[in-house]
Amino acid sequence: MPRLVDHDVRRRQITDASRRVVARDGLEAATFQAVAAEAGVSVRLVQYYFGNKQGLLEATHRAVIEDAAARFGPAGQAEPAAPREVLRGILLALLPLDDAQRADAVVLAAFHAAAVTRSGIGPDALLGAPRVLVDVVAHQFARADGATDGSAAGSGRRLDAEIVLAAASGLTQGMVGGHHSRETALAVADRLLDRVLGPIGASS
Amino acid sequence: MPRLVDHDVRRRQITDASRRVVARDGLEAATFQAVAAEAGVSVRLVQYYFGNKQGLLEATHRAVIEDAAARFGPAGQAEPAAPREVLRGILLALLPLDDAQRADAVVLAAFHAAAVTRSGIGPDALLGAPRVLVDVVAHQFARADGATDGSAAGSGRRLDAEIVLAAASGLTQGMVGGHHSRETALAVADRLLDRVLGPIGASS
DNA sequence: ACCAAGATGGTACGGTCGTATCATCAAGCG
């Protein structure tokens, strides 16, 4: 046939450009023309690969989420790591500590804001994915409590897991908003682990 | 002079309509025509009172923030309330527990997402206002610790205050995203107070 | 060699949005 090209790599090239545009100028700036210019291709090409704007936006959204999920792949290291270190690793993977993660956080915030309104973005089933982290975090709490089997730790530990995840979310928001530096965010994260894993080195 | 009309009430009427539009359909749907139709006035009127779109958006933003700030006005009750109750009151004022607060939270999230990008919304000095709550919360921790004077409590308590505020922010995000119901959010909030105010009724 | 089909470019069209301009109405004051 004709000039065969790797569609996946082309799509990736375009969604990367789309992510940069959204992170820099917001979701409403992610127009066909802006994305095409950022990717160095023609408008027609973007249209060719993603059909319409919703397709482009959904693919962009999915790309960001998949990247974020991939950050937890190698996190499942040798289990014998101390629960506190595992939790700390999750926190570090959640927080926008470098520029790439910060950009992703901005893009996710934009999609999240769009998803809760009827603005064309779907009910955002993907963004609910971090919900599975509740189980992972609660499991680490159970390990810290010395529970033999995996589950059946009191529901309080599930609440603690929710606290950790909510704080991570709020901390992320504070970091992209410029209210928290990397240093203060890490200090808060460590303090959070202190507070939620028994009172070992408690108080000021 | 001519038909004198209360400009403040007219502006309020229009910003209220703008808030409804943003909460329902997102920030990019807050067009002159949509806001005018929602408020039941002509497009020219909106333009007359706010000049250009940035003026309308800034006024809308400010209106939401002022409403949120007003929610903390009557909160300064008789100081002798127990620190935990004061903190709980702050949490309840922060969380979107009714529909109006939920709508405000959605609008604030939309503005926040727009503010971190170069999408016309200013550097969002207003949204940083909740930062003063850090002092208030830290002060309650100092009271709970039995510090005689107001300040000078260890910096650890400031970190605890950051934890509480970050968790409130993340919890808000989880509620508008549909991941938390009112009940589970309140349960997490209470558990958070347990965790951060000494280990009184600790563990599961 | 050539042609079918995939990949890409160019461009036109309808719609909407922000804004500016022109026109009209209403009311208080001299």
Next chain:
DNA sequence: CGCTTGATGATACGACCGTACCATCTTGGT
């Protein structure tokens, strides 16, 4: 009573956006 001025309505204009359509080039199979 009429005029000045504030408040409101109607509309026009230029820009941009999403999308559809038409044209062109490229390449692999026969």
